[in-house]
Amino acid sequence: MSNIDPTEVFRQEAADLIETLEQALLDLETRPDDRELVGLAFRALHTLKGSGAMFGFTAVSEFIHEFETAFDRVRKGEAAVDGRLIAAALDARDHVSRLIDDPDYDPERGQAILGALKIAVSGEAKASQVSEPLGTSSQPAPATSEAAAGWRIRFKLATDALTLGSNPLLLLDEMRGLGPCEIVADASAVPPLEEIEPQHSYLAWDVTLKGPVEREAVDDVFLFVRDDMELTIEPLAGDDDVGPAPVAAVQAPLPAPPKAETTSTAEQQETGPVAAEPRAAAAQPAATTKAERNATLRVPAERLDELMDRVGELVIAQARLSQLAETIHDPSLVNVAEEIERLTSSLRDTTMGTRMVPFGSLFGRFRRLVRDLSEDLGKPIDFVTEGEDTELDKTVIEQLADPLVHIIRNSIDHGLERPDTRAELGKNPAGTLRLSAKHRGAEVAIAIRDDGAGLNAERIRRRAEEAGLISAGQSVADGELYRMIFQPGFSTATQVTALSGRGVGMDVVKRTIDGLRGSIDIDTVSGQGTTVTLRLPLTLAIIDGLLVRVGADRYTIPLAAVEECVELPEGIDAEARGRSFINLRGELVPFLKLRSLFGAENEPDRFQKVVVVSSENTRVGLVVDQIIGNNQTVIKQLSSLHSGLKTFSGATILGDGTVALILDVMHLVGFGQKIEERRRAETLEKAA
Incomplete structure (x- = not known):
């Protein structure tokens, strides 16, 4: 028995529709003449209204009905899209979101928003907008394709429509709202009483709708149920003997064909060559939309996490089987182990793919944030996004939203100058904020870049000294000084505002990124x-790893970070402390001796190896005693007692049951560089 909460299903679907509505409205602000965007926003509203009524969210449905009525004037070309309309529509969008959480939320506020919407669409229509219907070209269309003297409509819902929440009485009420209706119920398909299923739909309905109603308005009535019902819509011939319109009839057979091409062919056979072409054009988008909708399955995140855990355990078991097969040397067992390894690897990649989410899913919410901050602060901003298709683990994506909000707010509030100041400096009065994401080896780099004034090092130093973070006159590298802004309670704002000044926010960024085993870099240029x-x-789950040995211990290096492996040339002291360089095809590459960093005590191997890894924008070699081979690595989190060991991102269980630590290349290189700098400083002090 299913324990899925229908209201929770509605809330999830509503969240997607509200996001679609918001993005359409934000796009309309820059492209007010884009009729497709108008249609997209209207369809999102219409779907929300119908779904709200179906799931019992009456307040949501009633509010959206008024919202939709106002926006319908835009769709019909009777009102223009301008800043006032977008602002009112975004306020209405926010109110819908609150009503979903609390149906009794501030009804007076809702009425005020609807009043603002009505005022925004009350202007006179432009002749060009009225004459050009939605979704058409600039060529005039025949009047009969948009409206007729009336319509003759016959529909029959799918047998399980009532079980799924559809209500034919609501459809009839919507048609009555379009104009005078004559409605006749057809009970010819009702079975004998003893065979009736109470939850099945048997009635068909014949509706005669009179008046100059547009065909599009009739289609919208059946927007939610059209794919699974029998439906015929024909123009009604009035006293002036209106002939058949170019779109003579539409029938949605039950069940609907899965492909748009099949639908078009079937309709050509039923309606003849004259009506086939326009009807095929109308049916194809609907069929395509349904195919896309059916191609997606909503699965609770907890199930994906559980599946990931099971795959991780399978990977460990497969590694044990492979090692056992190598030990026994049974050809049959080796073949089975190799086949299971292949299947496990494929299953792992497929499961990982279900967890990966495009970073662009976060970009949408930041557009609204930037727009609102731009208006509040009086700073025009060009918001540019790059790398929307870059994929990241869903766990990381979920935790990134708040840190990015804090960084973006800081960039706009502290970084970007006011328009008059920018003009005096010879800059574009509109500031630019760029958000980008890209893959770099085994990591993803997310950059937030502004073209503002840059960080004020002197002010940061002064505040750091006042807070006791550094002593007066202490020598601090610029990078370390800039990272002071992530200290709890640290702020350079001269006064407390609604956006900044209390020193909270950036420390949250630091804690979140540290919790995700990431790092933060700051690069600033004064005035730029x-x-x-x-x-x-x-x-955060499973990676391909390169297993290496350093002394008596084994470690795993993320394979995505590995560029190549070479032998350490003779003549280089393998036990030399600190950092040295190796010549790779004419390029000097620094390398770190892991034996020295980890304090290995036994004798080093005669022929040591160098694993060249990429870290940020540099290449670094890691000297190890032996390269054992690559394997699938299931990341196990370290305990809280070891959370301070930044050079290790976790541990993994090997095939023989032993544990190998996973090296965090980025932190390891930074750790090695700090040791080298400290040793150099000690050497200089001794020399002095």
């Missing part, structure tokens, strides 16, 4: 802007 780069691991 600041770039904050977040570097995060691609996944």
